[in-house]
Amino acid sequence: MTKKLGFGCMRLPLIDKDDQTSIDLPQVERMVDMFLDRGFTYFDTAWMYHAFESENAVRKALVERHPRDSFTVATKMPTMMLKDEADHQRIFDEQRRKVGVDHFDYYLLHNINGSTWETARRLGTFEFVAGLHDAGDVTHMGFSFHDSPDLLDEVLTAHPEVEFVQLQINYLDWDDAGIQSRRCYETAVAHGKKVVVMEPVKGGTLANPPEDAARLIEGLGAGASPASWAVRFCASLPEVMMVLSGMSSMEQLEDNTGYMRDFAPLTEEETNTLLRAARLIRSDTAVPCTSCRYCVAGCPKQIPIPTYFGLYNSHMRDPGSAHSKMYYANITRHASKASDCIGCRKCVKACPQHIMVPEMLADVAKAFEAE
Template sequence: MQHRIIPKTGDKLPVLGFGAMRFPETAGRIDRAKASEMLAYAIENGVNYIDTAVPYHKGQSESFIGDFLEKEGLRDKVFIATKLPHWSVRNPDDISRIFEKQLKDLKTGYIDYYLLHSLSGESWHNLDDLGIKKFLDLEKASGRIRNAGFSFHGDIESFKDVVNAYPWEFCQIQYNFLDEKNQAGTEGLKYAAKSGLAVMVMEPLRGGNLAGNIPENIMDIWKSAKVHRTPAEWALRWVWNHPEVTTVLSGMSSIDQVKENIRVAEDAFPASLSEDELIVIGKVRDKYKETMKVGCTGCRYCMPCPAGVDIPSCFEYYNSYHMFKNGNWAKWQYVFRSHGIMDGKKSHASLCTGCGRCKKACPQHIDIPLRLKEVAKDFDTPVTKAFSGIAGFYLTLRGKISEVLKIKKKVR
C-alpha cells in the first residue's frame, strides 16, 4: 500500500482510507459478519485509516467499529477518524457530551483524527461562538484528540476562512473529476495543501454514481481508451493523480470493492496519468456535463442572494439528480443541507423571490429565477418539506431536553 505523509506530524497514511458509511446491511442493521470480513482484509492489506461518524448507518457505525477493533485487538494498528455533528451542538456542554459518547462507542481512549462534521461558513461561526477552539486545544493537550480537522461542504471563500481560523492538521473535501469547481474544488485542495494541511478526499465516486449504472455513451468513451479500466478505477486514479491529496476515502460495500480498490491504490502515483488518459477523462467529464439541466459553472457571481438561496448548490444537486440514475442521493443531500437540518440555515430554491439580481450578474446568462422554480418543483415537495420540518423539530426538541437535564443535574 502506498503512503503519503501528513505535513505537520509526519504520520504516514495509506492513500486509500475505509469510509465506514456503506457497509452491507441485513434488515436495516450492519451485517457484522460481512463488514468484519471487509475490515479485516483491508487492514491486513494496509488500509488502516477508518473514517466514521455519528450518523453513519443510523448511529451504528461507531459502535460496530469499536466492537470489531476490540475483538480483533487491532486498535493500535489503525487510525480512527470520526466527527463532531455540529447540528447536535446547542451549547458548549454538548460538545464534550458527544465526544465522551464517541470514545465510549469506539472503545478507545483517544481519536487519531477528529473532524468537525460537514462545515459551511455559518456552522463554523456557530461552533466558534460555542468555544470549539478551546475544546480542541484542551483535548489535543490531553492526547485524547491527536489531530484536529474538519470536513467541508460550503463555498471556496468560506473554506479558506475555516482553513485560516485554526491550526488544523487536516481537512476533508468532496473531490472528483466532476467537482473541480464545486465546493472547495481544486482551488481549495491547493490552498489547504499550501497551508500545510493534509487533505482527505470524500466522494471520489460521487456517491458511487461514477462507478455503477454508467450511461452507454459514457461507457463508449471509457472503452475507447488504450488502457482498459473500470469506471471506478478511472475516477480513483484521477484523484490520486493530484500530489496534494493525502488519503482517498472509499465507502466500500463489498469485499470485491475492497480488493479492487486496494489493487488500484498500489500504483496510482501522483502525476502518473498520461496526457492521453487525461484527455479521455476530460471527454467523459464533458459528456456528463452535456446532460446537466442547468449550465452553472459554480462561479458564484450570483451570490449572495438577498433571499438566502444558495444558488450554485441548488443547481449542483439538481444537475446531479438528473445526470445519474441514482438521483435520489443528490435529492436527499439537498434536503439535508438546504433545508437547514444540518446547520439551521435554510437556503433552498423555493426561498427565491424572483428579484432578478442573480440573473443580471450571471456570466452564463442563465435565467436563474426560472430555473430555481424548476429545482423547487422537483425538490421542495410537500414530502421533503414535511421531512425537514420533522427532522428540525426533533433536533430542537433533543437540544431542549438536553438543557433541562443539565439544569436538573446542577440543581442536584
C-alpha cells in the same frame, strides 16, 4: 509508505436496504480483515453515519478484533447538532465509548459550512478540539468542509492549528461552479494543509457513468473499473494524504484495494480524458445528489430524498423506461411522497451539495406522480 486509500464507513453493507441501522456485521468484518491484510490502515466514521450506528460497527468489526496499533481511526464532532458548549465533552466521551478507543488518530469538526462555522465560533468548537489534541486524546486535528473556497480561506486563516482538511474532490466536481473542488484544494494547499478526499466517486455516480462517458473511460484501457479511475484521479493530487471510499460490498473492497495496493498516479493524458468525461456526465445528471443523507434526519415529513433523486436521475437519462416510475410507486406505498414536502427548507440548509431540494422534489412529483 502509507497507502492512500481509506475505508469510509458511511455506506456499509446493509441487511435491509431501507434500514440504515441494519449493518451486515459479518460482511463488514470480512471486509475489514481483507483491508488490513492488504496493508491499508485508515478508517473514517462519524457520529451520525448509519443513523448513529457506524461508530458502533467500527468498534465491533475493527477495534474489538484487531490490535490498536494495526489501524488508525477518524471520527467527527457533529457541528450541525451542537446546542451548547457542554455537548462537546458529552459527545466526545460517548464517541470514545462507542468506538472503544481511548484516543482518536484523526478527529474532525464535521461539515463546516456557513452555518456550522457560525455555531463553531459561538461555542468554541475549534478550541475544544485543540484542547483534545493538546491532551493527547486526538493525534491529528482537522475539519471536513462543504462550502466556498473563500470561506475555507477564512476558516484556515482563523485556525492555523488545524492540520488537515477533508474536501469533496472528484473529477466531476473538479471544475464544477458550485462545488469548486479545484479551488478548495488549491486553497488548502496554499495554507500548507494536507487533504483527505471524500466522495471521490461522487456517491457512486462515477462508478456507473452514462454511456458516452463510460466509452471514453473504457478507451483508457487496462480493463480497469470506472470507479478506479475516479479514486486514482484524487490520489494523484500531491497534497492528498488519503482518499476515502465508502465501500458497500466485498467486491468494491477487492477492486479498490487491488489497484491501490501499488498505486500509480495518472498521466496528464489520463487526467484530461477524465475531465472530458466530466463534461459529458454533467450534461446528463439532473440532480447532483451524492446520497450522503444529511438532509434526511431533519425532514419533518421523513421524505426519502436521496432515493427519489436517484430514481429521478435514472428517469431523466432514460425517460422512456417505466422502471423508475414503478420503483417510486412501490416506495411511496410505505413512505412519504415527493409532493408531501411542506417547503420548510431544513434540507436545503443541511445539503452539502447546495441542492434546492423542495424545488427538485416538485420536479420529481411532476415526473412520477402525474398520471
